[in-house]
Amino acid sequence: MRRTPATTTPAPPGTNLDMKLLAVFDGVYSSGSVSRAAEQLGMAQTSVSLALARLRRQFKDPLFVRTARGMEPTPRAEQLHRPLQQALELLRTATEQSVVFDPASSTRHFRISMTDVSHLDFLPGLVHRAESLAPGVLIEVLRIAPDMAARLAAGESDLVVGHMPELESGFYQQKLMEQGFACVVAREHPRIRQRLTPAMFQRERHVVVTTPGTGNELLERQLRRLRIERRVALSLQTLPGLGNLLAQTELVATLPQRVAQTLARIAAVKLLTPPFDTPTIAIKQHWHERFHHDPGNRWLRGLVAELYLE
DSSP: OOOOOSSOOOOOTTOOOOHHHHHHHHHHHHHSOHHHHHHHHTOOHHHHHHHHHHHHHHHTSOOEEEETTEEEEOHHHHHHHHHHHHHHHHHHHHHHOOOOOOTTTOOOEEEEEEOHHHHHHTHHHHHHHHHHHOTTOEEEEEEOOTTHHHHHHHTSOSEEEEOOGGGSSSSEEEEEEEEOEEEEEETTOSSOOSOOOHHHHHHSEEEEEOSTTSOHHHHHHHHHHHTOOOEEEEEESOOTTHHHHHHTSOOBEEEEHHHHHHHHHHSSEEEEOOSSOOOOEEEEEEEOGGGTTOHHHHHHHHHHHHHHHO
């Protein structure tokens, strides 16, 4: 029978014990045999022997000594048994527990970073859906920042939604949609009716939106490739107010298709097919591997995907 000491001594600082090592220690202690411990743990005997050797090196003690009655614990092993057994039980409990996220009762605070394009096109639907499914959840919408990768890694943002080529590598991602471009002008534009010709496109004055997520860099590359010049009269770093601006001026804007459609619903503007082939822009959601298995993050990603893919 094993003795349980009145006092215990914790493992020395810097000891790195994983669950397998703890299980090997407990198995040899309770069975008094390397072979029986291996059988109980479903491990090869050599693997148990190697794990025991590692434990001996870490604790600088033989821990178990072969006797006529089997592998008997040393005094050091007797001191370690209780705290290591407790640590093993805690690890087993933690790994066996199934973490459940219940949106209906959750009060979790989520942070989503999104481009202005997503603000305009996607945010209203997200608000309505979250209100019906998770009334206690707080969703904080953040602007895209230059250090977005670091913020995802630090958990300062749960998701990034939009066209973010800089997050293509090193992050989980899901493509939500692809879209082309459309030209947007005032509904009562004095010169542009139902069709925009190449000559008209180059003759008219344009507003360029440089905010991240608009795919303007893709459009610029295509224009250069096709040797098409546009007369830029105004450059904007934000989308809000663009619909009203276009409705009250004679400017032309070339924007992602769904943004253009949204502007047509909320302002006195109309959509026209660009007089040249346009590139496509991919809208994705990105997240860090730290939160890939987090139930709450999975729920949020599913909600975003449903809104875009439905």
